[in-house]
Amino acid sequence: MTPLHDDIMTFLMHKGVAGATATRGYSGFGAHQALHTPKIEVAAEHLPIRIEFVDTAEKVDEVLPTLYELVTDGLIEVQDTTVVKVAREDAAGEPTAAHERVAGPAKLLRVFLGEADQWHGEPLYDAIVKKLRMMEIAGATVYRGILGYGAKGHEHKRSFWHPMRDLPVMISVVDTADKIEEATEAIEAMLTDGLIVTSDVEMVRMVRGMEKADGTGPAR
Amino acid sequence: MAPDRPAKLLRIHISERDRYQGKPLYEALVDLCRELKISGATVFRGLEGFGETAGLHRPQLVGSDQPVVVTIVDSAENVARMALAAEGMMGTGMMAISEVRARRVEKQAG
Numbered sequence: 127m128t129p130l131h132d133d134i135m136t137f138l139m140h141k142g143v144a145g146a147t148a149t150r151g152y153s154g155f156g157a158h159q160a161l162h163t164p165k166i167e168v169a170a171e172h173l174p175i176r177i178e179f180v181d182t183a184e185k186v187d188e189v190l191p192t193l194y195e196l197v198t199d200g201l202i203e204v205q206d207t208t209v210v211k212v213a214r215e216d217a218a219g220e221p222t223a224a225h226e227r228v229a230g231p232a233k234l235l236r237v238f239l240g241e242a243d244q245w246h247g248e249p250l251y252d253a254i255v256k257k258l259r260m261m262e263i264a265g266a267t268v269y270r271g272i273l274g275y276g277a278k279g280h281e282h283k284r285s286f287w288h289p290m291r292d293l294p295v296m297i298s299v300v301d302t303a304d305k306i307e308e309a310t311e312a313i314e315a316m317l318t319d320g321l322i323v324t325s326d327v328e329m330v331r332m333v334r335g336m337e338k339a340d341g342t343g344p345a346r
Numbered sequence: 347m348a349p350d351r352p353a354k355l356l357r358i359h360i361s362e363r364d365r366y367q368g369k370p371l372y373e374a375l376v377d378l379c380r381e382l383k384i385s386g387a388t389v390f391r392g393l394e395g396f397g398e399t400a401g402l403h404r405p406q407l408v409g410s411d412q413p414v415v416v417t418i419v420d421s422a423e424n425v426a427r428m429a430l431a432a433e434g435m436m437g438t439g440m441m442a443i444s445e446v447r448a449r450r451v452e453k454q455a456g
Binding site: 320 | 385387388391414419444446448449453
């Protein structure tokens with residue numbers, strides 16, 4: 127007789143659930159008020175076990191009835207969650223499979239802001255780049271200007287007394303039109319004072335997935 | 347949300363060593379932008395490059411000669427006025443204008 131958690135894991139795997147993790151608790155107690163601890167060597171298999179997986183609502187609905195049957199003693203919990211990032215190693219295959227090439231019409235986005243602009247205690251340009259990475263934008267570059275002024279008319283200039291006062295910064299981003307549209311909305315929500323400029327460009331070549339090849343590929 | 351409006355982006359490529367009436371040309375150009383009430387200007391310094399004279403602009407021990415780009419975004423009329431005025435101040439250099447859509451973001455801080 128296999129342990130129940132093995133059966134559940136096997137079942138989830140057969141159902142094609144994206145991934146599941148079984149973790150063993152260190153100690154705990156449940157409905158019987160019996161303490162499960164590893165202190166008694168023999169009772170090691172009585173330690174609490176928790177199996178967790180994240181998948182689409184449909185998939186969860188699909189497997190839930192069976193889990194309900196399988197688990198005669200325990201707790202099943204379903205929680206709404208937002209998947210922020212799914213990162214997986216590319217399956218080993220032909221080397222070309224790791225590269226995704228895109229060429230064609232695209233958009234170039236330029237955001238003008240100040241170096242001193244802040245977002246929840248960190249530089250705004252940093253926060254924007256992080257946000258873009260999370261949105262899986264193809265790439266972004268931050269440029270620091272040496273002189274400039276914005277619509278407010280205040281000058282961005284490095285002076286002897288204030289060497290790092292507030293130089294102008296430009297972030298440039300290239301991606302497909304809909305990704306740039308998404309990026310623009312996200313950036314506009316974070317920007318308090320600045321200029322967002324988009325233009326049409328022709329993407330000649332974009333290679334994704336170079337990290338595996340040389341470890342120094344473009345930031346995702 | 348402010349809507350995007352059509353605008354022009356002007357880039358003026360010059361050398362950091364270029365001067366106009368005793369001050370760096372890029373500074374003179376930014377001052378000119380102010381005079382012409384251009385909504386904003388940003389100067390970027392490149393690492394190295396070459397242009398019309400085919401001389402390589404790169405950092406030197408004495409007198410930096412790195413390429414510099416002055417970038418402005420404004421309406422077509424303002425950009426045209428600026429380009430015309432800038433031309434008179436420049437020796438060698440290059441100006442490029444491209445079509446863009448601009449969205450000005452201005453929120454009250456906090």
